Amino acid sequence: MGKQSELNAAEFPTFLYDQGDRIGLLKRILKALGSPDQKFKIIHICGTNGKGSTAMMITAILKQMGHRVGLFTSPYIGEIYNGIQIDFKNIPSRIFEEKISVIKKLLRTAAFANVKVSEFEAQFLISMLYFAEQRVDYVVLECGLGGELDATNAVATTMYSIFTKISLDHVGILGNNITEIATTKSKIIRHHNVTITAQNQSLEALKVLENEAVSKQAVFLNADRVTITTSQQSKRSKQVHYRALLGHSEQSGTFRFGLAGTYQLENLATVLTWFFDFVKRTSFQQRLDDILAHSLAELVVPGRFETVQQKPKIILDGGHNPDGISAFVETVQKLYPNAPKLIVNGFLKDKSYEIAVQKLLTLKNSSFIITQPENQQRELSPVKLADVYQKYTNRQFPEFTSPVKAIKQAIMTASPTTVILVVGSFYLLNPIRTYLLSRSEHNGN
Numbered sequence: 001m002g003k004q005s006e007l008n009a010a011e012f013p014t015f016l017y018d019q020g021d022r023i024g025l026l027k028r029i030l031k032a033l034g035s036p037d038q039k040f041k042i043i044h045i046c047g048t049n050g051k052g053s054t055a056m057m058i059t060a061i062l063k064q065m066g067h068r069v070g071l072f073t074s075p076y077i078g079e080i081y082n083g084i085q086i087d088f089k090n091i092p093s094r095i096f097e098e099k100i101s102v103i104k105k106l107l108r109t110a111a112f113a114n115v116k117v118s119e120f121e122a123q124f125l126i127s128m129l130y131f132a133e134q135r136v137d138y139v140v141l142e143c144g145l146g147g148e149l150d151a152t153n154a155v156a157t158t159m160y161s162i163f164t165k166i167s168l169d170h171v172g173i174l175g176n177n178i179t180e181i182a183t184t185k186s187k188i189i190r191h192h193n194v195t196i197t198a199q200n201q202s203l204e205a206l207k208v209l210e211n212e213a214v215s216k217q218a219v220f221l222n223a224d225r226v227t228i229t230t231s232q233q234s235k236r237s238k239q240v241h242y243r244a245l246l247g248h249s250e251q252s253g254t255f256r257f258g259l260a261g262t263y264q265l266e267n268l269a270t271v272l273t274w275f276f277d278f279v280k281r282t283s284f285q286q287r288l289d290d291i292l293a294h295s296l297a298e299l300v301v302p303g304r305f306e307t308v309q310q311k312p313k314i315i316l317d318g319g320h321n322p323d324g325i326s327a328f329v330e331t332v333q334k335l336y337p338n339a340p341k342l343i344v345n346g347f348l349k350d351k352s353y354e355i356a357v358q359k360l361l362t363l364k365n366s367s368f369i370i371t372q373p374e375n376q377q378r379e380l381s382p383v384k385l386a387d388v389y390q391k392y393t394n395r396q397f398p399e400f401t402s403p404v405k406a407i408k409q410a411i412m413t414a415s416p417t418t419v420i421l422v423v424g425s426f427y428l429l430n431p432i433r434t435y436l437l438s439r440s441e442h443n444g445n
Contacts, residue, residue: 036132047164373427
């Protein structure tokens with residue numbers, strides 16, 4: 001995703017996920033590097049949709065509480081440095097390059113005999129070195145592809161394992177059904193940690209997670225004990241009222257919340273479950289609603305129902321699988337039910353894109369521009385995606401191989417009242433977001 005030239009593909013292949021004992025190798029590398037992953041407490045986040053938003057909310061709260069916080073996210077938006085942050089500031093390119101050199105030097109030693117690590121594995125190792133060197137208190141660590149074989153699962157231990165909604169994605173790699181996929185993801189649970197699951201987790205996934213937590217003697221918390229209601233303050237924020245049952249005690253309160261997607265309330269319930277448990281374990285004394293308001297009222301999660309331009313209004317959302325598209329559609333229907341909508345769309349070919357298209361077509365007063373993500377190995381051509389749209393609508397929509405040309409066409413044809421929505425893979429959002437932000441800066445906006 002994004003700017004990849006910092007990690008040469010010949011030295012760091014794109015995909016080595018299931019080739020040999022990757023976790024065993026990464027554990028050996030971490031040990032040889034001085035076990036940097038053991039220098040801070042880790043909050044590990046896994047799931048299908050909502051991982052990035054959940055990770056950013058937790059990071060914002062920890063920072064507001066006065067902690068120094070490392071954040072590792074995937075996929076990242078923008079350039080490669082955005083995926084490794086401390087207190088929301090990117091790793092400097094100079095330090096990134098330094099850490100690459102350290103890893104390359106180690107892999108050339110006799111102990112490792114020039115073994116290859118993937119691009120994602122290298123990013124993970126760089127983040128561990130950087131966070132340890134910078135003496136962070138906590139690291140919010142987002143899983144990449146899965147769980148059990150994910151590079152992030154090489155860490156020695158974690159304080160929390162947090163699971164957002166688990167649904168069908170990467171079928172065949174992680175498993176062939178929800179139970180198998182949840183089983184793969186559940187293997188990030190560590191002995192005696194605290195394991196938290198999102199609201200409305202499917203019964204199959206919930207059973208797997210709970211059984212794994214019991215087997216690891218982990219505390220198991222379900223976010224369905226949190227109730228959230230909202231009242232809209234403006235298009236930009238809402239007032240959140242919550243009530244959380246925590247064992248024999250109860251927490252309730254109100255604060256302003258800035259994330260627009262209706263699906264963010266489900267993620268928020270997960271975050272609140274973590275927050276109240278964390279506060280209890282760390283004897284934090286400040287007023288909790290103040291912490292929540294100061295950390296979450298103005299938070300922006302790039303690419304998650306993110307407004308990047310006002311005239312015309314352009315919103316970016318990384319809904320890239322059927323569940324993500326369902327959440328996107330629900331938000332659009334709530335916030336823009338009657339507005340004319342122009343949707344720029346592109347998917348990766350290994351996603352269930354036909355089901356996703358059917359869901360998008362339920363949006364009223366909508367037209368479409370079809371393009372493709374910037375990922376040569378996995379992109380779905382506009383021609384193939386257009387065929388799906390034609391199958392269900394008997395209409396032909398404009399097609400562009402270039403995402404930037406697609407958004408230019410959308411801006412040129414939009415009326416003053418049109419809402420332009422860019423939805424699909426982060427590999428689609430990235431070039432469009434970069435173009436729009438550079439255009440905005442150039443215009444002095």
